[in-house]
Amino acid sequence: MNTAVHIEKLTFKYDTDEVLKDIDIEIPKGSFVGILGPNGSGKTTLLKNICNILKPDNGKILINNKNVSNIKYKELAKIIAVVHQTSEIQFQFSVFDVVLMGRFPYLSRFQSEGKKDIEIAKEAMLSTGTWELRDKSINEISGGERQRVMIARALTQQPQILILDEPISHLDIKYQIGILDLCKKLNVENQITVIMTLHDINLAGRYSDYLILLDKGRIKVMDTPEKVLTQENISNVYDIEVDILKRNGDKTPYIIPI
Numbered sequence: 662m663n664t665a666v667h668i669e670k671l672t673f674k675y676d677t678d679e680v681l682k683d684i685d686i687e688i689p690k691g692s693f694v695g696i697l698g699p700n701g702s703g704k705t706t707l708l709k710n711i712c713n714i715l716k717p718d719n720g721k722i723l724i725n726n727k728n729v730s731n732i733k734y735k736e737l738a739k740i741i742a743v744v745h746q747t748s749e750i751q752f753q754f755s756v757f758d759v760v761l762m763g764r765f766p767y768l769s770r771f772q773s774e775g776k777k778d779i780e781i782a783k784e785a786m787l788s789t790g791t792w793e794l795r796d797k798s799i800n801e802i803s804g805g806e807r808q809r810v811m812i813a814r815a816l817t818q819q820p821q822i823l824i825l826d827e828p829i830s831h832l833d834i835k836y837q838i839g840i841l842d843l844c845k846k847l848n849v850e851n852q853i854t855v856i857m858t859l860h861d862i863n864l865a866g867r868y869s870d871y872l873i874l875l876d877k878g879r880i881k882v883m884d885t886p887e888k889v890l891t892q893e894n895i896s897n898v899y900d901i902e903v904d905i906l907k908r909n910g911d912k913t914p915y916i917i918p919i
C-alpha cells in the first residue's frame with residue numbers, strides 16, 4: 662500500500678495521563694479519512710502529533726515514509742497544510758494577505774510573492790467563496806467566513822495532505838456541504854489525502870473512505886463507514902442508543918439517535 666501517514670505505537674501525554682495510547686494507523690495516499698470520537702477522546706491531539714506540533718512520548722509518525730520529526734518545517738509545509746479549530750491572528754491583515762501567507766513554504770526569506778503565487782491564492786479563494794472578502798480585515802469577518810478563509814490559505818499551500826480540525830463547525834448547512842464537496846473534489850481530482858475530525862457522524866460517513874473512531878485515547882476501530890457505523894460501536898463509544906438507516910441504493914449507514 663502507498664501510505665501517506667503511518668503511525669506506529671504512538672503514545673502521548675500532556676502531563677501525567679496518557680491522552681493517546683497505542684495508536685497504530687496507516688492512511689493510504691489519496692484517501693479521505695474522518696476521525697470521530699466524543700469530546701476529549703484525543704482527536705485534536707492526534708492531528709497535532711501528525712503535523713509535528715506535538716511530539717509523541719513513544720512511537721513514531723512517518724509521512725511519505727519519513728519520520729515527521731526529521732522533516733524541515735518548510736518542507737513539511739509543502740506536504741501538509743493544517744486548518745486548526747481556532748486561529749488567532751493578532752494583526753489587522755486583509756483576508757487576501759492571510760490567504761497569500763499560505764505561499765510561505767515556496768518563498769525564500771526576503772522574497773515576496775509573484776504573479777503565480779497571487780493566481781494560486783485567488784483560485785483558492787474563488788473555490789472557497791472567499792474572494793469577495795479579500796479586502797476586509799481578517800478580524801472583521803464572521804466565524805464561518807474565517808473558517809473558509811483558513812481553508813483557502815491551506816489550499817494555497819498546495820499540500821499533498823490536507824488536515825482539518827472540525828472544519829465545518831461554524832458553517833451553515835450550505836457551506837458545510839460546499840466545503841466537504843470541495844475537499845472531496847480535491848481528494849478525487851488532485852489525489853490530496855484528506856484527514857479531518859468531525860462531530861457530524863452522518864456527514865463523516867458520507868464523505869469518508871475510512872473512519873477512525875477514537876475512544877478515550879485509543880482506536881476503537883478504523884475501517885470503512887459501513888463497518889464503523891454500527892449500533893454497537895456508536896453506543897459503546899458515545900453511550901447513546903441509535904438506529905441505523907440506509908437509504909435505497911446508498912451503502913453509507915445513517916445514524917439516528919433514539
Ligand SMILES: Nc1ncnc2c1ncn2[C@@H]1O[C@H](COP(=O)(O)OP(=O)(O)OP(=O)(O)O)[C@@H](O)[C@H]1O
Pocket residue numbers: 675676680698699700701702703704705706707
Ligand atoms: N494543552 C493541553 N494541556 C493539557 N491537557 C490537554 C491539552 N489539550 C487537551 N488536553 C486534554 O487532552 C484530552 C484530549 O483532548 P483533545 O482536544 O485532543 O480532544 P478532542 O477529541 O479533540 O475533543 P473535542 O471533540 O472536544 O474537540 C482531553 O482530556 C483534554 O482535556
